[in-house]
Amino acid sequence: MRAIQLDCYACFKMFQIALIGYGYWGQKIARHLGRFTLKTICDTSLDRLQEAQRDFKDVQVTPSIATVLGDPEIQAVLIITPVNTHYALAKQALLANKHVFVEKPLGACLVQAQELYTLAKQRQKILHCDLTFIYSAPIRWIQENLGMLGDVLSITSRRLGGICREDTNILYDLGLHDLSILSFFYPNALCAVTHPTLHQTSHPSHPTPTSTYLNFYLPTPKPTPVSINLSWLSPFKVRDMLIMGTQNTLYYNDNAPNPIALYPTTLTPQQPSPHHPPLNPSSALSNCLESFYEGILNTTPCPQQERIILDALGFLEEIEGACPS
Known part of the structure; x- marks a missing residue:
């Protein structure tokens, strides 16, 4: 995957994004954003918002999802939250016309993932799952x-x-x-x-x-x-x-x-x-986020991402016999 030199970032279009979830993985994501511009960090925990403000003094913080999704300057959201919130938050973000990056798993079951991919195509937005490896x-x-x-x-x-x-x-x-x-x-x-x-x-x-x-x-x-x-x-x-x-x-x-x-x-x-x-x-996480950036820039989803996600979720669902609770 092509490495991007830091001193060349100014040559490329910068997309403003919001990070929803500032826990363990959200904090790692925030430090590997590459060509994205982090505008807002959202978390329901006031302690985490205070930590985010200390870590990123020029970034807005808010406990409100509605504030993030209603901001016309935010073009994409990164959803790094508990698994049982992924589907609902991703759906809200796509309906708000945002590009979406979601920590795995994309949904609680295959049907949810399929619905999100269908919605992303209807809205002409990039839906990207954090399959770091x-x-x-x-x-x-x-x-x-x-x-x-x-x-x-x-x-x-x-x-x-x-x-x-x-x-x-x-x-x-x-x-x-x-x-x-x-x-x-x-x-x-x-x-x-x-x-x-x-x-x-x-x-x-x-x-x-x-x-x-x-x-x-x-x-x-x-x-x-x-x-x-x-x-x-x-x-x-x-x-x-x-x-x-x-x-x-x-x-x-x-x-x-x-x-x-x-x-x-x-x-x-x-x-x-x-x-x-x-x-x-190069860092796997940086490469994953760079792929999301390239998808937005070129209005083309990452090749194979949807197939890999749906194949893996379908297999898990088959061996378990049903969606996990």
């Missing part, structure tokens, strides 16, 4: 170089640790990342998954499962076993993926200084030295 340099490199692995034999992914949330379940919080990555690697493959199994365990003090083991066969193009392990309870943070192929095996560790290690696949016990390909140092 598909904008990361390592994931982009893997997608472009999957052919180096030969036939894929298996895929194992672990996403452990992080914030234990009560506004969503672990599949929609952590699992959505892995499913969107797989959909990015193999377009439309999630729609053809066979034999999915889901095993979940719960901590007695939490209302929903805190660990999940998801297994299925993914056509890559032949049926390939996929195993995804998710947990909020791990004392350490793990974000890794092992893709074993007939020619090469790839280990991706998002926490490592060199995130990708490529090994020749061998039947001998001796471990060969890995190859670490050079990667673009």
Whole structure:
């Protein structure tokens, strides 16, 4: 993805935006806005508004969604709020003729996401979901170089640790990342998954499962076993993926200084030295927001975004049997 030099920002059109939600992720978003101009921060918490005013002295703050949506100078809104508010806030913003960026998941179920995409097209507005990982340099490199692995034999992914949330379940919080990555690697493959199994365990003090083991066969193009392990309870943070192929095996560790290690696949016990390909140092979050900016500038949604979101949500809904509450 093209890197944009800071001293060139003045050469481009600046869109004024509002950030709705100034919690943990909203604060990160506010510091990666690139070519956007942050005009307003909105939050229902007065403590967070005071914090926002300290962090951004020239930015307006308000507890009122109506104030944000009624401001004709605000062209886009970023919705970084509890999951159960995403659909309603995104719909209000689109009806107010704003471009919309939403923290994942886009909605509580597939029907809500489909409705929002339909409304965005009717209003000729860009609807963009915060699928940060598909904008990361390592994931982009893997997608472009999957052919180096030969036939894929298996895929194992672990996403452990992080914030234990009560506004969503672990599949929609952590699992959505892995499913969107797989959909990015193999377009439309999630729609053809066979034999999915889901095993979940719960901590007695939490209302929903805190660990999940998801297994299925993914056509890559032949049926390939996929195993995804998710947990909020791990004392350490793990974000890794092992893709074993007939020619090469790839280990991706998002926490490592060199995130990708490529090994020749061998039947001998001796471990060969890995190859670490050079990667673009750009931030995944910055790339994601830049894609949203480019979509507004060119009046064209990000390629594949809608398909990836709908495929992942449809798959989650199928294995759960219904929309999450």
